[in-house]
Amino acid sequence: MNPSAAQLGPPAPEPAEGQPEPARRERKKRQTRDALILAALKLFEVKGYEHTAVREITDAVDVSERTFFRYFASKEDLAVSFIRDRTALFLRALAARPPAEDPLTAVRNAYHDSLAESAPDSAENMATYLSVVRLIESTPALLAANLRYLHDHDYEIVGILARREGVDPATDRRPRLLAAMFGTIAFLASQEWRDKGCPGPEVLAAAFDAYADQMTAALAGHWS
Amino acid sequence: MNPSAAQLGPPAPEPAEGQPEPARRERKKRQTRDALILAALKLFEVKGYEHTAVREITDAVDVSERTFFRYFASKEDLAVSFIRDRTALFLRALAARPPAEDPLTAVRNAYHDSLAESAPDSAENMATYLSVVRLIESTPALLAANLRYLHDHDYEIVGILARREGVDPATDRRPRLLAAMFGTIAFLASQEWRDKGCPGPEVLAAAFDAYADQMTAALAGHWS
DNA sequence: CAGATTATGTCAGTCAATGACAAGTGTCAA
DNA sequence: TTGACACTTGTCATTGACTGACATAATCTG
Structure with a gap:
């Protein structure tokens, strides 16, 4: 799971691949990813990009700060x-x-x-x-x-x-x-x-x- | 003394203003500024930009890290x-x-x-x-x-x-x-x-x- | 030399980012 | 179902850039 490996527009259900993925794991990843983006944008809009700490974003989604950086290489990367x-x-x-x-x-x-x-x-x-x-x-x-x-x-x-x-x-x-x-x-x-x-x-x-x-x-x- | 206020090529003696500056202070500032740039470039060339800590630069010139950031807004700024x-x-x-x-x-x-x-x-x-x-x-x-x-x-x-x-x-x-x-x-x-x-x-x-x-x-x- | 400016050092603290390891969860085959 | 295996996540510790506050010291100005 390297950062920004799978980039995809927010809630745009993947073109649907055959069957090779029993889904649950991927679905959860997609969920947290989307949740992070959503929470981040909301916070950015209110407090501005610079004044929003990664910590606040992850708190809003209730994941660890470390996890954030497993999804995105950096704060910029998300934006x-x-x-x-x-x-x-x-x-x-x-x-x-x-x-x-x-x-x-x-x-x-x-x-x-x-x-x-x-x-x-x-x-x-x-x-x-x-x-x-x-x-x-x-x-x-x-x-x-x-x-x-x-x-x-x-x-x-x-x-x-x-x-x-x-x-x-x-x-x-x-x-x-x-x-x-x-x-x-x-x-x-x-x-x-x-x-x-x-x-x-x-x-x-x-x-x-x-x-x-x-x-x-x-x-x-x-x-x- | 805001960062990067006075930008000037390295050892290029200012166009000489009348007399309104008794010089010593300005001269010293110029000196440390040049010394910082010189030391930084030398280190960057050897260890690379990313792997050179501001601390190493300031140690080489023997000023505090804080002083560095009074001359340059950031490490990038110097470069x-x-x-x-x-x-x-x-x-x-x-x-x-x-x-x-x-x-x-x-x-x-x-x-x-x-x-x-x-x-x-x-x-x-x-x-x-x-x-x-x-x-x-x-x-x-x-x-x-x-x-x-x-x-x-x-x-x-x-x-x-x-x-x-x-x-x-x-x-x-x-x-x-x-x-x-x-x-x-x-x-x-x-x-x-x-x-x-x-x-x-x-x-x-x-x-x-x-x-x-x-x-x-x-x-x-x-x-x- | 006195007194106002201004540069520097010290210190404490925030925030982004990364490595290491332990713990949890999903997957797949027997 | 169960158990081995593959991932994902959390926790902890650490580095490094950068900042604000305050004290100290150097340089002007008259």
Whole structure:
């Protein structure tokens, strides 16, 4: 049982595997994991991330502090677990885009796909996700963790892009460049979205598109 | 005496202010600050960042642990203090570029300027800087701190760009976009540079240019 | 030199994170 | 059902980053 081994969105019943798991043990793990996340978010919202001790979270769920760290590598890790799920969604969406699309188009569409896939999941789910984003965007430490997570997983995007276009990521800089630029504008978009008060997902998508649209314009010449 | 109030490159004798400071106190502060940085880097290089306790650093300099935290907000803070200096150089360089240059050109030239300004500073200085970059690039925690620092100061670049081009950063996304993209490629460049073994500064500059050159190409169509 | 500033040391304490070992619980086959 | 085996959890002890409070000592200022 290594920390954050099995990442999964909160109460989203596993795609159902055959029979190979008599369930009780796994079910309990999932329960405590979900309970920890839920209690943590609740506390974070009230007292703020920094001022919530791990101890308080585990007390609320009635498990030992040690157990917490067997589920999550760190306090940060819990907070960004949602981001992890979103990123995984995006990666799958990107891999699924038709090869006929050029890289930028594929990335843009994949972003929308992943957003659409997670958004209507359930209203309650969306609300939770929104509160997490709000939390992350307003907590410097989590913002940094988020940044770091995105960076650590850029190479996966790079791999998919390079495969799609049949280029060698070791010599061709374009896949790395596009992957990094995607991360950048996704980040800018969620900032703008937060500044607007985290309205609906479609506003986030619109902000993303606006940034994507202006990339070449920003590089062009004078802005007059 | 708040932490990291006065950031300055290591042994670079202050631009000399009139007379208003009878010096001794300031001189001593500078001394211990430099001594802490020096001892820290030496230890980091030998034992690695994570495995060097603040206690060991302060023992080497013979000050109390508490004093360390009066000079640096955190252990990370010490390590990225060099990055701060470099960023400050870049900002000044960017502000100094002629307004006739279009934004992208100005940013690229400013990057080279700041590199040139710090590089020949002194051979020993350069060596120190290189070891810091190596350290940061090979320590996940520091990489994250670096990322965060860059992000936290994007707004300064945004401000300069917006002023240069006479646009409103609140409504026009282009300054934010270019600032973020600059950060991205500067980051990619230093990674590539590290992977090549941190050769000379000109190699870093070349990598930066290569990325800058390919930005539009990466956004264009298929890469074939 | 007196008296206001300011830096430093000491101390006690919080909080995150980890290793080691014991105790409890679930699983599976005989 | 039972008993061996695989995990999971709790307990305990420890390290290390960081902070607040207060006393002390050094450096200004006049």
